[in-house]
Amino acid sequence: xxxxxxxxxxxxxxxxxxxxxxxxxxxxxxxxxxxxxxxxxxxxxxxxxxxxxxxxxxxxxxxxxxxxxxxxxxxxxxxxxxxxxxxxxxxxxxxxxxxxxxxxxxxxxxxxxxxxxxxxxxxxxxxxxxxxxxxxxxxxxxxxxxxxxxxxxxxxxxxxxxxxxxxxxxxxxxxxxxxxxxxxxxxxxxxxxxxxxxxxxxxxxxxxxxxxxxxxxxxxxxxxxxxxxxxxxxxx
Amino acid sequence: xxxxxxxxxxxxxxxxxxxxxxxxxxxxxxxxxxxxxxxxxxxxxxxxxxxxxxxxxxxxxxxxxxxxxxxxxxxxxxxxxxxxxxxxxxxxxxxxxxxxxxxxxxxxxxxxxxxxxxxxxxxxxxxxxxxxxxxxxxxxxxxxxxxxxxxxxxxxxxxxxxxxxxxxxxxxxxxxxxxxxxxxxxxxxxxxxxxxxxxxxxxxxxxxxxxxxxxxxxxxxxxxxxxxxxxxx
Numbered sequence: 001x002x003x004x005x006x007x008x009x010x011x012x013x014x015x016x017x018x019x020x021x022x023x024x025x026x027x028x029x030x031x032x033x034x035x036x037x038x039x040x041x042x043x044x045x046x047x048x049x050x051x052x053x054x055x056x057x058x059x060x061x062x063x064x065x066x067x068x069x070x071x072x073x074x075x076x077x078x079x080x081x082x083x084x085x086x087x088x089x090x091x092x093x094x095x096x097x098x099x100x101x102x103x104x105x106x107x108x109x110x111x112x113x114x115x116x117x118x119x120x121x122x123x124x125x126x127x128x129x130x131x132x133x134x135x136x137x138x139x140x141x142x143x144x145x146x147x148x149x150x151x152x153x154x155x156x157x158x159x160x161x162x163x164x165x166x167x168x169x170x171x172x173x174x175x176x177x178x179x180x181x182x183x184x185x186x187x188x189x190x191x192x193x194x195x196x197x198x199x200x201x202x203x204x205x206x207x208x209x210x211x212x213x214x215x216x217x218x219x220x221x222x223x224x225x226x227x228x229x230x231x232x233x234x235x236x
Numbered sequence: 237x238x239x240x241x242x243x244x245x246x247x248x249x250x251x252x253x254x255x256x257x258x259x260x261x262x263x264x265x266x267x268x269x270x271x272x273x274x275x276x277x278x279x280x281x282x283x284x285x286x287x288x289x290x291x292x293x294x295x296x297x298x299x300x301x302x303x304x305x306x307x308x309x310x311x312x313x314x315x316x317x318x319x320x321x322x323x324x325x326x327x328x329x330x331x332x333x334x335x336x337x338x339x340x341x342x343x344x345x346x347x348x349x350x351x352x353x354x355x356x357x358x359x360x361x362x363x364x365x366x367x368x369x370x371x372x373x374x375x376x377x378x379x380x381x382x383x384x385x386x387x388x389x390x391x392x393x394x395x396x397x398x399x400x401x402x403x404x405x406x407x408x409x410x411x412x413x414x415x416x417x418x419x420x421x422x423x424x425x426x427x428x429x430x431x432x433x434x435x436x437x438x439x440x441x442x443x444x445x446x447x448x449x450x451x452x453x454x455x456x457x458x459x460x461x462x463x464x465x466x467x468x469x
Contacts, residue, residue, distance in 0.1 A: 029279045039283060046282050048274040058289045065290045069297065089311040096308065107301035115297070117326050128357070128437050138358035145354045152326055159324050168312030169321040173331065177323075180339030198314070236282055 041227050046236050055130065059123035063151075064223070066116040073109040074212065081161070083208035085201050088163035113155045120151045140229040143222055150219045157211035160204060171199050171207070319457045328451025329444050335459050336397045350440070357433075368429045370415055378415065399450055403442050411435060 008014055009022055020031035030044035049055065080099055081091045095102035124144060127133055133141035160171045175194060179186040195202025230236065276282075323331050333342035370377060385408050392401040414428030430438075456462025 023279045026277055029277045032279045033283075039278070042278045042282060045275040045277050048276050051276065051281060051285065053285075058285075061286055061289055062293055065293050068290075069294065085312075092308055103305060104301050107304065107306045108297055110306035111300050111304070112297055114325070124354075125437075125441060129434075133358040135358070141358045142355050145351065148354075149351065155326070156324060162308055163312045165309040165312055165316070165318055166307060168314070169318055170323050173321050173323040174327060177327075177330065177334065177339065177343040180343040182340060182344070186344075199312075236278075 041231055042236060043231060050236055057122070057126055059119055059126050063116060063120050063123055066112050066119060067219070067223070069112045070109060070116065071216065073105055073112065076105055077109055078212060083161065083204050085163065085204060088161065088204060092162045092164070113158060117151055117155050120148050124148055137229070137233050140226060140233070143226050143229070147219065147222050147226060150215060150222065154211065154215050154219065157207045157215060160199070160207045161211065163204065168199055171203070175199065320455055320459050322451070322455070325448065325452050328455075329447035332399070332447040332451040332455070335455075336395045367431055368414075369411060369432055369435065370428060374415065381411065399446055400443055403446055404439070407435065407439055407442065 019035045021028045023029040023032045033039045033042055033044045077095070080095055080102065082088065092106070095106050097103075099105075127141065127144065156171075156174065160167045175190045178190045178193070181189065191197065193203070193206065194200070195206050322328060330342065330347060333346060336342070337346070369381075385404065388404060389401060392398075392404065410427055414424050417424045419425055420428075453464040454461055456466070
């Protein structure tokens with residue numbers, strides 16, 4: 001058995017995909033990181049101090065993890081959901097009662113979304129209390145604040161999509177808050193968001209596009225910069 | 237090295253690759269830099285932990301999703317406003333503020349101030365020295381602190397925001413305790429070693445948690461105080 005696997009790992013095809021050998025020596029362990037597209041955000045070695053769980057509580061990593069779960073479940077939910085007033089709510093009912101594991105899929109997306117808002121906030125607290133925004137990481141803190149706002153916006157735009165009483169009035173309350181911005185600016189922003197003066201068909205389509213494309217792409221770009229800067233400043 | 241000992245060509249021609257020159261002073265000998273911190277390999281130490289953390293998270297989420305269904309109420313009906321109409325939970329702190337302050341303050345000024353305050357944290361050397369609150373000029377600190385708490389209390393009192401007033405006073409007591417006690421150890425000593433920014437952030441977090449909890453659990457019809465075990469529907 002062992003020989004069989006060794007043969008596979010030594011084969012030309014395997015080595016064309018993974019250019020490094022098995023991580024059995026420190027050299028190959030380092031290669032496993034910098035020859036791998038996904039792992040190369042990390043340095044090949046890290047400070048032992050930054051691995052201590054009670055220092056970071058893994059909160060940044062968990063935020064990414066939740067984002068991955070949300071993208072995955074969200075993409076599957078998109079297969080069963082149509083953003084129109086006539087269909088949205090009944091698609092939710094179908095997810096509940098017709099689609100196999102539809103309810104589980106939606107639960108997973110919902111709870112992961114709530115968890116992400118909380119975890120990202122906790123991550124910000126951790127970074128503050130450990131003073132991890134000190135130079136040269138000032139701007140990365142600012143990007144982090146943007147990501148916190150984006151996380152809330154992601155969750156909020158998704159809140160409308162089920163088109164039930166909870167979403168409809170939740171969004172109405174929120175956009176009424178926006179309206180209190182003075183000099184008519186609030187009304188303009190609210191109109192832009194809703195595509196009208198009240199929550200309706202246009203608002204649903206706008207929130208759908210914001211939720212499924214515009215804000216996630218913005219989040220991914222900012223996350224890329226966030227991680228890249230952590231790495232450049234000597235973190236994990 | 238004196239300035240005129242060498243001339244470094246700063247090539248400004250974008251069409252030519254720059255010449256790379258390394259100056260090595262005679263006294264500088266090649267040597268391995270001593271590591272000042274203990275390092276470990278990313279594979280398996282970091283990546284392994286990441287994979288395990290992710291898996292535990294997915295398992296917990298799956299178990300929660302098996303037993304608790306995401307809420308889905310009846311279809312949206314613009315004619316029928318639920319009482320109270322609540323925003324998502326992370327906005328209920330804001331909605332709670334809206335109950336006390338005029339919309340322009342609660343919905344615009346305060347959230348903007350919070351975001352701006354968060355953004356400027358690293359640019360004002362906040363919390364970088366992490367010195368205790370009473371470290372310098374105790375008399376002056378006391379006067380400014382009491383004035384600030386006084387003004388805040390008057391505002392909160394005028395708008396009936398007891399949900400913020402009471403925790404503010406409790407924290408004021410915690411800040412004042414090391415001023416009077418001067419104990420260097422124990423809880424008092426720990427409180428005394430906290431910096432101004434630590435207190436501001438902690439006050440902010442406490443207020444956010446309290447307001448959000450009140451908004452989620454203790455608000456019923458007309459945004460009136462309702463105990464969570466009191467069935468409102």
